[in-house]
Amino acid sequence: xxxxxxxxxxxRGSPLAIMARVVAALLLRETRVRFGRAQIGYxxxxxxxxxxxxxxAFAFQLIGRVxxxxxxxxxxxxxxxxxxxxxxxxxxxxxxxxDANKALLHFPVVKRIDTLIARSILEIATSLLxxxxxxxxxxxxxxxxxxxxxxxxxxxxxxxxxxxFGLGTLNAILNAHFRSWRHIEGLISRxxxxxxxxxxxxVMLPSAVSxxxxxxxxxxxxxxxxxxxxxxxxxxxxxxxYLIGWGLTxxxxxxxxxxxxPPGEA
Amino acid sequence: MIRLIEVSKxxxxxxxxxHVLRDTTLTFxxxxxxxxxxxxxxxxxxxxxxxxxxxxxxxxxxTEGRVSWPLGFAGGFxxxxxxxxxTRFISRIYGQDTDRILDFVRDFSELGAFFAMxxxxxSSGMRARLAFxxxxxxxxxxxxxxxxxxxxxxxxxxxxxxxxxxxxxxARILMVSHSVSTLRSYCDMAALVHDGTxxxxxxxxxxxxxxxxxxxxxxxxxxxAA
Numbered sequence: 001x002x003x004x005x006x007x008x009x010x011x012r013g014s015p016l017a018i019m020a021r022v023v024a025a026l027l028l029r030e031t032r033v034r035f036g037r038a039q040i041g042y043x044x045x046x047x048x049x050x051x052x053x054x055x056x057a058f059a060f061q062l063i064g065r066v067x068x069x070x071x072x073x074x075x076x077x078x079x080x081x082x083x084x085x086x087x088x089x090x091x092x093x094x095x096x097x098x099d100a101n102k103a104l105l106h107f108p109v110v111k112r113i114d115t116l117i118a119r120s121i122l123e124i125a126t127s128l129l130x131x132x133x134x135x136x137x138x139x140x141x142x143x144x145x146x147x148x149x150x151x152x153x154x155x156x157x158x159x160x161x162x163x164x165f166g167l168g169t170l171n172a173i174l175n176a177h178f179r180s181w182r183h184i185e186g187l188i189s190r191x192x193x194x195x196x197x198x199x200x201x202x203v204m205l206p207s208a209v210s211x212x213x214x215x216x217x218x219x220x221x222x223x224x225x226x227x228x229x230x231x232x233x234x235x236x237x238x239x240x241x242y243l244i245g246w247g248l249t250x251x252x253x254x255x256x257x258x259x260x261x262p263p264g265e266a
Numbered sequence: 267m268i269r270l271i272e273v274s275k276x277x278x279x280x281x282x283x284x285h286v287l288r289d290t291t292l293t294f295x296x297x298x299x300x301x302x303x304x305x306x307x308x309x310x311x312x313x314x315x316x317x318x319x320x321x322x323x324x325x326x327x328x329t330e331g332r333v334s335w336p337l338g339f340a341g342g343f344x345x346x347x348x349x350x351x352x353t354r355f356i357s358r359i360y361g362q363d364t365d366r367i368l369d370f371v372r373d374f375s376e377l378g379a380f381f382a383m384x385x386x387x388x389s390s391g392m393r394a395r396l397a398f399x400x401x402x403x404x405x406x407x408x409x410x411x412x413x414x415x416x417x418x419x420x421x422x423x424x425x426x427x428x429x430x431x432x433x434x435x436x437a438r439i440l441m442v443s444h445s446v447s448t449l450r451s452y453c454d455m456a457a458l459v460h461d462g463t464x465x466x467x468x469x470x471x472x473x474x475x476x477x478x479x480x481x482x483x484x485x486x487x488x489x490x491a492a
Contacts, residue, residue, distance in 0.1 A: 018361075022359045033347060104342065106342040107356065108317045108318035108319040
């Protein structure tokens with residue numbers, strides 16, 4: 001009556017196959033829960049960064065500022081905003097991943113890492129689509145140039161995504177262990193938008209200021225995107241090693257904490 | 267077969283630590299096993315360890331075959347989505363044929379139009395029916411049962427018992443229950459969890475007797491002083 005054990009093992013699948021299955025199921029469900037059945041929900045998520053760009057552009061028009069790089073104000077702001085929101089959305093969404101999936105984590109086949117991977121795929125895909133649509137729109141409508149060095153631009157996106165994943169994983173762990181972390185995180189991250197070069201380049205700032213801002217890895221990421229995008233733009237302080245170092249360190253620390261710390265009850 | 271190899275598990279209780287397992291090595295053969303022990307001895311934790319829902323502090327747990335989640339709770343549902351969506355999700359994570367599972371659960375749970383409604387609108391009985399139907403739809407080699415509450419009217423309860431007995435032709439059960447008669451009707455051997463150790467009894471009656479003796483001792487600590 002009992003099946004041979006090899007057959008049972010085959011039915012259960014390898015750990016990697018189980019993980020792929022669970023991540024796929026989480027992805028389908030997250031998409032449905034977050035964006036609803038109507039495709040309009042997803043459309044909103046894609047064009048959301050455009051709202052921020054338009055508000056900033058309006059403010060720039062009022063004070064008569066011109067973009068630090070290039071001719072198109074909208075493009076300059078869009079690159080900053082898209083780069084920033086890629087990193088920021090990952091940090092925030094991964095931070096909530098355990099909490100939002102609490103009910104599903106009752107199923108032993110669902111591991112916490114699966115929820116992080118599923119959310120990362122969803123966020124990165126949404127951000128990429130958002131970038132492509134907004135930048136293509138600006139090229140077509142606003143007469144903005146296409147990216148000069150696409151490979152460097154894409155590498156910058158990857159580095160910012162790595163940072164977002166690392167910070168998001170740490171964020172999730174800290175949320176699980178410290179009840180007040182989400183308030184502290186909110187406080188720390190609030191000035192980040194102002195300090196990340198979304199609407200300026202550090203090149204235009206006095207070196208006393210830009211030297212301090214250079215500690216912010218997100219600023220390196222956004223400048224990296226501009227370096228890839230604009231022909232002949234080469235801000236000398238960008239350090240790819242610095243940004244990637246942040247990304248790798250936070251990712252390794254986050255994954256190690258996820259693996260070796262007890263789940264936490266906050 | 268389920269093997270525990272040098273497994274230790276403890277958790278914080280107030281200022282101290284409660285040891286559920288201390289360096290425990292044992293093998294559960296393919297039998298129907300009643301997990302017994304006093305309140306707080308760690309019966310549920312043992313099931314959660316075997317299910318893989320919790321990691322041991324030390325040691326390894328090897329399971330052969332597909333092990334269920336600890337049945338008996340209805341907490342694994344996302345309340346904002348429908349019974350159908352929840353069934354689909356669980357069916358996907360266990361690598362099942364989603365259409366077949368949906369058909370079975372729609373029929374077995376008797377939820378009618380509620381199956382397509384958000385789980386938030388369900389009564390606790392309806393949630394339990396959905397949970398039970400899903401666990402019966404998926405074939406496991408081991409069913410871990412933690413205080414399953416019988417739901418519905420007598421006819422539905424009888425249907426649940428019949429479905430479970432049918433599963434147990436091929437599968438085996440590890441069951442926690444306060445009802446000795448429920449344990450007797452499903453299980454033929456016992457695992458007694460007490461003070462960080464697990465003792466196996468080949469005969470469930472011997473296990474129940476040992477458990478009763480421990481309870482007697484616990485109730486009147488003065489009587490042990492000689």
